[in-house]
Amino acid sequence: MTFRIASRLATLPKPATIAMAARARELRAEGEDVISLALGQPDFPSPPEAIEAAYAAGLAGDTGYPPIPGQKALIDAIIHKFKRDNDLTVTSDRIMVANGGKQVIYNAFAATLDDGDEVIVPAPYWVSYPLIARMLGGTAVEIPCPEENGFRPDAATIKAAITPKTRWLVLNFPNNPTGAILERHDLEAIADVLRDAPHVLVMSDEIYEHLTFDGRRHLSILQVAPDLAERILVINGMAKAYAMTGWRVGFACGPMPLIKAMIAVQGNTTSGVCTLAQAGSAAALKGGLDRIEQMRETYQRRRDTMVEALQAIPGLTCAVPEGAFYVYPGVGGLIGGTSASGRLLDTDVAFAEALLEEAHVATVPGTAFGFSPYLRLSCAASDDQLAEACRRIEGFVKGIRKT
Numbered sequence: 001m002t003f004r005i006a007s008r009l010a011t012l013p014k015p016a017t018i019a020m021a022a023r024a025r026e027l028r029a030e031g032e033d034v035i036s037l038a039l040g041q042p043d044f045p046s047p048p049e050a051i052e053a054a055y056a057a058g059l060a061g062d063t064g065y066p067p068i069p070g071q072k073a074l075i076d077a078i079i080h081k082f083k084r085d086n087d088l089t090v091t092s093d094r095i096m097v098a099n100g101g102k103q104v105i106y107n108a109f110a111a112t113l114d115d116g117d118e119v120i121v122p123a124p125y126w127v128s129y130p131l132i133a134r135m136l137g138g139t140a141v142e143i144p145c146p147e148e149n150g151f152r153p154d155a156a157t158i159k160a161a162i163t164p165k166t167r168w169l170v171l172n173f174p175n176n177p178t179g180a181i182l183e184r185h186d187l188e189a190i191a192d193v194l195r196d197a198p199h200v201l202v203m204s205d206e207i208y209e210h211l212t213f214d215g216r217r218h219l220s221i222l223q224v225a226p227d228l229a230e231r232i233l234v235i236n237g238m239a240k241a242y243a244m245t246g247w248r249v250g251f252a253c254g255p256m257p258l259i260k261a262m263i264a265v266q267g268n269t270t271s272g273v274c275t276l277a278q279a280g281s282a283a284a285l286k287g288g289l290d291r292i293e294q295m296r297e298t299y300q301r302r303r304d305t306m307v308e309a310l311q312a313i314p315g316l317t318c319a320v321p322e323g324a325f326y327v328y329p330g331v332g333g334l335i336g337g338t339s340a341s342g343r344l345l346d347t348d349v350a351f352a353e354a355l356l357e358e359a360h361v362a363t364v365p366g367t368a369f370g371f372s373p374y375l376r377l378s379c380a381a382s383d384d385q386l387a388e389a390c391r392r393i394e395g396f397v398k399g400i401r402k403t
């Protein structure tokens, strides 16, 4: 019997981030020395206060089912975080905790999308927005954010993409994969467009908010346009800033009816988030920002090293990321060439595959982020690994024959 899976899943492409990491693992298992810059996984330990709080919660018997929206201690810590980091006063009925930022997105789309509803996703984008929207019957409408525009969405382009079927506009700044940040004037222009489109909700994924460089500060659209609060869902989580990817804790702040509907989705899926992970997350959020500042400085230093090395490779271009922990070099000057082992590099997918097979550096092609021809390289690796990866990329590029 051929096993039949649901068509909404069967027609979804496999996220390239995961595919590249899987191929890197296979090569490693074969004994190859692979440097993987494919995943957005911080290479720092989780805060000790989080681990201690989780352990203490377990010993204290905090091991029963959690309240579906999240435990009070964590919700209080999230309210404290919004005040401390964003100067926003929020109430507990506007907050929910989920199994990672990813489940917040799932809950939001599951709670709001009917078949054919449109989700505007500025590209380059983190792979999961269009995939989750499509899995739930929505249609992703991609709008380009060209490099000449600093990889930022243009308000006029957003306006032109809005139709009566538009349900959401996704904003993810600091951006994965480009590191682009929106300035106040960018947010004001977008808010103006939204004021003329009262049927459109805004998903503002701010999970990289603390990782901003060169003195820049993240600004939330909720701060800039408080009059739109009844349509803005702010998403955040413990994974990136607190190096807590495996704890699977994300959270959202949004309008009450939306949060209520998202809690209903969660009640029918996961029943909430692991109690110990919630206790650890509350401790981390209350633990101050010093540790994050140290990580931020490290990421900025690595970014500088990577950008300098990549810009020096003829044929590559590399914009300077303003935040997050990736670099996004352009490979347009090398497309159409042939690698030293004879692979035709006709797309950035072919480029990334050849780079992995021949130089053993795992990256993710821009195609995965809806914006080619680029590669995303994560800076969440040691300085030595990053320097070696750049040397290998240089060697690989030098071997390319142009026709």
Ligand SMILES: Cc1ncc(COP(=O)(O)O)c(C=O)c1O
Residues within 6 Å of the ligand: 040, 099, 100, 101, 102, 103, 126, 172, 176, 205, 207, 237, 238, 239, 245, 248, 249, 250
């Ligand atoms: C922009 C963005 N949002 C959300 C997430 C998901 O984070 P979590 O691990 O909390 O699900 C990621 C993870 O890569 C991300 O890059």
